[in-house]
Amino acid sequence: MTHDPLHTDWSLEGTAKRRADYYAASQRKFVPFRDPLVFRRGEGQYLWDNEDNRYIDLLGMNLCISVGHAHPRVVEAATAQARELTHCTTMFYHPTPAHLAEELAATMPKRHEWVVHFTNSGAEAIDLAMTMARTFTGNLDLLALRTAYHGPTAAAQSVTGIAGWRHPGMPGNVAFVPEPNQYRGIFGAGTQPYLDEIARVIATATTGRLAGMLIESVQGYGGIVGMPEGYLSGAAERVRAAGGLYIADEVQSGFGRTGDHFWAFEKDGVVPDIVVMAKGLGNGFPIGAVVARKEVAEPMEDKFMFHTYGANPVSCAAGRAVLAVIDDERLQQNAREVGAALLERLRDLQDRHAVIGDVRGAGLMMAIEMVRNRDSKEPDRETTAAVFEACRAQGLIMSKSGPTQSVLRMVPPLCLSMRDVDAVADGLDAALGDATG
Known part of the structure; x- marks a missing residue:
């Protein structure tokens, strides 16, 4: 039996070990979750990990995915x-x-x-x-x-x-x-x-x-x-x-x-x-x-x-x-309409969760900023990290951003649909509840 030099080991353990052994420190730094995550495939606004769990990609792979993962055209x-x-x-x-x-x-x-x-x-x-x-x-x-x-x-x-x-x-x-x-x-x-x-x-x-x-x-x-x-x-x-x-x-x-x-x-x-x-x-x-x-x-x-x-x-x-x-596919118009619907839901979350100091954005470029106190506006990096981790359990991928890492940044592919709005908002609601008690 011949050895396949292009064989890919999709296990988390194997990938983590190769990164630890062969990636320079400068390339190991930028890892968002406490526990690593291996993505295997994507379609449209969705991602699947190596265990076939599905996620809504609200990061667009750092905005590189504009019209959707693996868009056929x-x-x-x-x-x-x-x-x-x-x-x-x-x-x-x-x-x-x-x-x-x-x-x-x-x-x-x-x-x-x-x-x-x-x-x-x-x-x-x-x-x-x-x-x-x-x-x-x-x-x-x-x-x-x-x-x-x-x-x-x-x-x-x-x-x-x-x-x-x-x-x-x-x-x-x-x-x-x-x-x-x-x-x-x-x-x-x-x-x-x-x-x-x-x-x-x-x-x-x-x-x-x-x-x-x-x-x-x-x-x-x-x-x-x-x-x-x-x-x-x-x-x-x-x-x-x-x-x-x-x-x-x-x-x-x-x-x-x-x-x-x-x-x-x-x-x-x-x-x-x-x-x-x-x-x-x-x-x-x-x-x-x-x-x-x-x-x-x-x-x-x-x-x-x-x-x-x-x-x-x-x-x-x-x-x-x-x-x-x-x-x-009129994706600019889709960004305007879906973004407006999602922003409205995020503002509803702001009304119900005191840890949210600000909700802002335009189209499919949105943010939730976490604070310890709405009057002082002191950034809350720890709660941001906790909500971020809890979002993973809800099948939502986004990023921690801002100078103090106190902002949840949502910049999904432009094909995010109206049917995703409830899933995103409800998932965030649950994550906020889990993280803040």
């Missing part, structure tokens, strides 16, 4: 391309990435020329956006929001405002401004004080000349923090007055997730200079992109910029199918 598009040509470097021409670039540009605000550079991931796209802004403006200084998350690479870390994601050796020339969190922001609710602070930071913590400012249109890992009306346009105005560009990070909030718009920045009627995207674009296939106004991207033609698997035709074929599915 995405799988078929990628499989057909893989059978024909698995990879083609951008040194040579291939029509699939070129078509996807055209289709992405068509989703951008009209009356502008948009161009696309494909990367392997969102973090690489952030790095490129930073380089593009510095090249175009000739300035070095960048602004970012506190509690922002833009990625784990050295450059993306430098504009990430959460200590747990920052490591030694990050590049400099970054100043942080307070996030306009309407629940616990340092200036309370409102917009103007946060815009005034941008001007103060430019005047005191930078050279006065900016390369740009990066803003997640809805902060994701920071706890689903939406930008209040007028903030994005006001920030862009102040940054441009200092010579910089407005860089919209849509890695988590894009592709119709917030329901009312395809890109979350559209809510404020503002046009970015650069848009960064990834995650849901590939529905699990690795791909990221920087979409920029043509004049902003042009100065970079003087030097080489290369991403080995950027514009990989298999990932781009998946991306093309994703855009078509979002449109054909």
